[in-house]
Amino acid sequence: MTDKKVAADPGALHESLTLEQQQELLEKYDLESNQRNPQNFMKHIIYFGLLAFTVFQLYTAVFGQFPAQIQRTVHLGFALTFVFLLFPASRKLSKRTIPFYDYILAVIAIIVGSYWVINYDRLVQSLGQLQTMDFYIGILAVIIVLEGARRAVGLPITIIAGLFLLYAFYGPYMPDFMSHRGQSLDSIVNLMFFSTDGILGTPLAVSSTFIFAFLLFGAFLVKTGVGEYFNDLAIAIAGKLTGGPAKVAIFSSALQGTISGSSVANVVTSGSYTIPMMKRLGYNKNFAGAVEASASTGGQLMPPIMGAAAFLMVEFIGRGVTYWDIAKAAAIPAILYFTGIWIMTHFEAKRLGLRGLKDDEMPDRSKVFKKIYLLIPIVLIIILMMSGVPVIHAALYGIISCIIVGFINPDVKFGFKEIIDGMVDGARSALAVAAATACAGIIVGVVVKTGLGLSLANSLVKLAGGSILLTLFFVMIASLILGMGAPTTANYVITSTIAAPAIIALLAPDVAASAAPLVIVLSAHFFVFYFGIIADITPPVALAAFAASGISGGDPIRTGVNSAKLAIAAFIIPYMIIFSPAMLMIDVTLWEVVWVVLSAIMGMIAIGAAIIGYWYRPVNWIERIILLAAGIAMIYPETLTDTIGLIVFVGMFVIQWMTKNKGNGSKAAIS
Known part of the structure; x- marks a missing residue:
């Protein structure tokens, strides 16, 4: 089959999609991948600028972080500068040239990113008293964060953040259950950029430390050939089973989730290979796409990375909760999620009489298992975190092990250039995350300042008449809506800030949220996290399912409906977590x-x-x-x-x- 034919009908593939076709799908359904590719000298400036971004992050990871405001604004300045240089204002604009206004926005991002560095001592000592220049810089910071998030993440999170800013200002005019005394423009600017409760809050703090380190780790895993090895290992283990290709997709996607922070990226990476294989063996195109979409979305729920949300959970929950506590709590729900999809695809394969792969369609198992050493970085990082090594150090050791494995693997070209490219790719993958977490910080800041979270929680509980099931149902719907089109990190920040307090208020009504039992808090956070994530396969905005249909040639909505059917476990497990917290392995x-x-x-x-x-x-x-x-x-x-x-x-x-x-x-x- 020629490349021309493949491009015309990707669903008819008997082979995996080409890199160009994968990129085309990513750009269509995943804003993070919709980046410019400048061809002039700016290409080199951007390359070395991204390298400098990684060098800064590695320096602070090894030698210690700067004061919070400096660490976070430099991180934000780097990220937004390259967001404006790499992400066009519209999909219709050229991917090869950068318009003049984006250079202006990039310069503004540099100014904003360096403002705390230059004025740190004065700003710390000012005790919130802003000068005129501070006020205008704060206004610019809010504007470029909203625009940067719109470009790199999407319009939904920008609209939500904008509405929250309006709510902060117009509080006295809101309905009684949402009203507050209102915030002046000065106090909003102060909160957003001159405190650590707004843009420079916890989400950006985690982005500027743990998340960046693990995104860099993921970039190096790709460079060492681990991503491709996941497919080979999945086929070697599951290929000959009943309906083998579907089970390969499930197994491969669970593994891909350890290095991917995006459901859509996971679909395109593993689905470009598994979906054509499923179709060839008799699966309906809508069902084949659904298997990959549901499995790939589950990758965000799979420890140890969980789409980087695990690190945010540690910071949001606090109370001495460690990263390992979160990963351990996530293990059984994630296993049950993939078990549910495995069961459904098995029954479908039995119903249709679908076989597994034949011997001549299988890779040489002995060669595949001889390369099991490629999993050393992942195993190492889990062992290190289990043994209490700080998360950031575990990531650094994981990166070093990736480099060693890269030199050992004979199937990939790996040298100094690939190391530098990996550093650049890691920084590039962090741009959208930084923009998303900074924008999410706006939402968190308003909620903390106005008490909106508690107001909404009490309102939901009251609306449900105190019924546990009805309250959970309302929170589920809210989480699905809030999670539509948002990346994993922003998704969790929004749902945990707005929706989770309702569950905590319901299950621990007589104590403050900060004093609620840990098992209740963890259950509430996992509940909203799950439903926020599976918004990616829940129509009408099911981006992972839509991306899968682009590969399978199926109908996007039907693929989404089938994805939701296959992922029925994801709609059940959160309720199980609430009613049976033993699943989280706490005090059981x-x-x-x-x-x-x-x-x-x-x-x-x-x-x-x-x-x-x-x-x-x-x-x-x-x-x-x-x-x-x-x-x-x-x-x-x-x-x-x-x-x-x-x-x-x-x-x-x-x-x-x-x-x-x-x-x-x-x-x-x-x-």
Whole structure:
């Protein structure tokens, strides 16, 4: 098949997409990838400027950070400067030339980024008393942060941040349950740029330290060939299983999530290979795209990186919570998420009679497993963090191990140039994250200053009449809406600031949020995090599903609907976390954890069979209803419901097993 034919019909591919086709899809569905490629001297200036950005970050990681305001504004100044030089104001503008106004914005970003460096002593001693120049610099900072986020992240987060700024100013005119005394323009500017509660708040603090280090680590993993190895390893392990290509997609995407901070990037990277393979073996194009989209979105939920949200959770929750506490708490929910997708694709493959890969379609397993050393950086970084090594140091050691592995791997060209390129790629990947976290800081600052979070929380609880299920349902809808189109980091900041307090207020009504039991706080944060993330596969704004449909040639909405079906576990697990916090492995016995996991898996088997319509044989509608009820009963953490659900599950299993040779006709794939 020629490249021309491939470009015309990417869904008909029997091979993986070319790098050019992958980039085209990324630019269409992932704003972070929609960057200019200047061809004149600016190309070299940008290259060495991004290198300088990484050098600054590495210097502070090794020798210690500057004072908070300096560390964060320099980080922000670097990021916004290159956002304006690399991200066009509109998709329709040229990708090769930089218009004059973007040079002006870049200069403003440099001024804003250096203002605290130049005036640090005076600003610290001023105790919030702003001079005229301070006021105007603060105004410029807010404007360029909003515009930078719009370009690099998208319009939704900019609109939300803008509305919050208006809310801060017009507080007295709001409805009673949202009203506050209002903030003057001076106080808003002071809050946003001359305190550590606004733009320079916790989200940007995490971006300027931990997140940058791990993005750099991810860039070096790509350079050493680990990303490609994930596909080979996934095929070697899962390729020959029933419906092998779909299981390869799930396994590969879970691994890709360790180095990718974007659901869309994950889809395009692994899906360009797995989706054509699934279609070739008989999966419907909408279903093939859905498998990859749901699995790739789950990559943001998979420890150790979790799309960089884990580092934000540590800072937002506080209370001495460590990174390892978050990663450990995320492990069982993430495993259950991918188990749910695995079960659904298995039943679909059995229903359609789809085979695994043949021997001649498989890679040489001995060669694949001989290269298992490529996973050393990931294993090392997990071990280091388990042993209590500071997160930033663990990332640095991980980067060093990547460089060593790169020199060992004979399948990639790796030398001094690749090391420098990796540093540049790491800085480039941090631009959108810095813009997103700075913009999210605006939202957090307003919430903290006005008390809006508590007001909204109490209003949601009141609207739900104190009902736990109804409150959780409202929070779920709010998180899905707030998460649409937002990258993982901004997504978590927004949902945890606006939606999570409602759950905490409901489950711990008699204490302040800061004094609520840790298990409740963690449960609330994971609840909103999950629903914010799966907005990427929930129509109508399902960016990961839309990107997958661009590869499969399927219908975007149908692909999104199928993605939501496959990811049904993601709609159930957050409720399980609230009702059965043993899943987070906090103050629980081993037996409690084992029972929660086993009952959840059995519940997902029942629900999966009900949705797909197949177990050991086709499942009729009456059996579907019974299985769905049994699954929900086992997932709801009560002894009575677990017992009833288990009895029904065992009964349905026996019936299916005894009659498995009846009615095994194949049907068309989910469309």
